[in-house]
Amino acid sequence: MSDRPCPQQQQMGSGFPGGQLQLSAAQAQAIAQVAQSQAHAQAQFQAQAQGGLSFNQQGGHSQNMGGSPSPSVSGAKRVPQKPLGRPPSSFSPSNKKKQKLPEKQLQERVAAILPESALYTQLLEFESRVDASLRRKKIDIQESLKTPSYTQRTLRIYVFNTFANQQIPRTSPPTWTLKVVGRILEEGMEKPNPLYPKFSSFFKRVTIMLDQKVYPDNHLIIWDSSRTPAPHEGFEVKRKGDQEFTATIRLEMNYMPEKYKLSPELTELLGIEVDTRARIMAAVWHYVKARKLQCPDDPSSFNCDPPLQNVFGEETKIKFTAVTQKITPHLSPPQPIQLEHRVKLSGSSPVGTACYDILVDVPFPIQRELNALLASTEKTKEIDLCDEAICTAIRKIHEHRRRRAFFLGFSQSPIEFINALIDSQNKDLKLVAGGEPSRNAEKEHHADFYNQPWVEDAVIRYLNRKQPGDTPGSR
DSSP, X not given: OOSSOOXXXXXXXXXXXXXXXOOOHHHHHHHHGGGGOOHHHHHHHHHHHTTOOEXXXXXXXXXXXXXXXXXXOBSSOXXXXXXXXXXXXXXXXXXXXXXXXXXXXXXXXXXXXXXXHHHHHHHHHHHXXXXXXXXXXXXXXXXXXXXOOEEEEEEEEEEEEEEESXXXXXXXXXXXXXXXXXXXXXXXXXXXXXXXXXXXXXXXXXXXXXXXXXXXXXXXXXXXXXXXXXXXXXXXXXXXXXXXEEEEEEEEEOOSSOEEEEOHHHHHHHOOSEEEHHHHHHHHHHHHXXXXXXXXXXXXXXXXXXXXXXXXXXXXXXXXXXXXXXXXXXXXXXXXEEEEEEEOOSSSSSBOOOEEEEEEEEEOTHHHHHHHHHHHHHOOHHHHHHHHHHHHHHHHHHHHHHHHHHHHHHHHOHHHHHHHHHHHHHHHHHHHTTOOTTOOHHHHTSGGGGGSHHHHXXXXXXXXXXXXXXXXXXX
16 A cells, blocks of 8 residues: 555645644544444444445555454544454344343434434433323322222112013913112212222122022022122022012122221210221320320320220220220121012012112222323333334444444544554454463564573473474474
8 A cells, every 4th residue: 555645635634744643623532432332233334344345545456355354443542543343242133132222312422423413312301301200100199099098979779670471371480580789879970980899899798598488499699709709780689489578688898998896885985886997096096185185294195084994994094006906896897788678579570669878988980090090101012112213223323423433534544544453453363362462473573572581491491392203304
């Protein structure tokens, strides 16, 4: 290669005396940052470099560099440009999922080349703010769902029966059907609100007892929520028969949270018949506070007046921590609701116009919507696909920036750049071949290296170690 600079060098480096490479600050920074190239982008660049890379010389000849490893630049030295060695690994589609996607941020050296990237940076900042807000809201919703709020609504229960083939003559056996259904009443709505729980969700167990004299074998029908967790809109019992009787329906409520029936003494003290343990404890605390029974010298205890002594015994002073244990004997499961219905087999069908209203605790309808919102935020497949496409575009941008930095350094000073490239690849080749890093091959090319005092002793030991048949004179 001639020492005379190429036309590109004459145009871009005419003001560089002595053949020294002088780069601007932006160009030096771009070349210096190439050393941080990622493995997968380097592999793609190698595939392109294998097709052959040539540049024109003075006499019109071209020299192919396709057999050398991928050209890259290492270090921040201006003269000479030192390329980067072969990366330790390469990117392939097989390990695409195993590798973490790179940052979506555009580096400063890319932003300096592309002023339009400022809009993309602003979008990233806006996305980060939106993600932070969504995370905070998600945590708030999760905390609120841990302690769900309930409101009281009226559950209306309808009990009736239908019958068929009760007239004589009969074409088929006579039958009757007993039905128990219900719904939550809400103003302005005639149909059940789908946001409220279904009818069977309000009961632990439902027992329907028929007349044992009429049906001696299967007069007891039991539904248990633990065996059939799927909710139902109602219950239905169908039997064959033409005799009228009275059926008993027993409903055991499924309170959420669990409620207890208070003893007569505790009911007289608090004015509560059935309630949750937390509300009962709060009522005891309000009773103590309203009557100023808390001990001034010991705030963790309170004095017992005669109504409290009827509940807790003859003790005159009790600690608040002991109240939970002392009221447990006064709490029992609530009594089930018992209804009776006369199964009639004559007249108009259906038979029975009775309905029963009971108060139940239902969660706020918005809680189901909050659960659906949390479930929808977990489905980020579409967002992940967009992020992957963005990361792919960022990788391509970084790859082109590295190529630009490489060719920019080459165009500034081709001779020094090629020499630095060969030197860098030579060092990498020695490291890959297992050469000693401390060995200086350049000094071994000079005669002074072999005039050192240790050389003579090393030669004698080497010759003594060789076999007689290996000497040149024996052949």
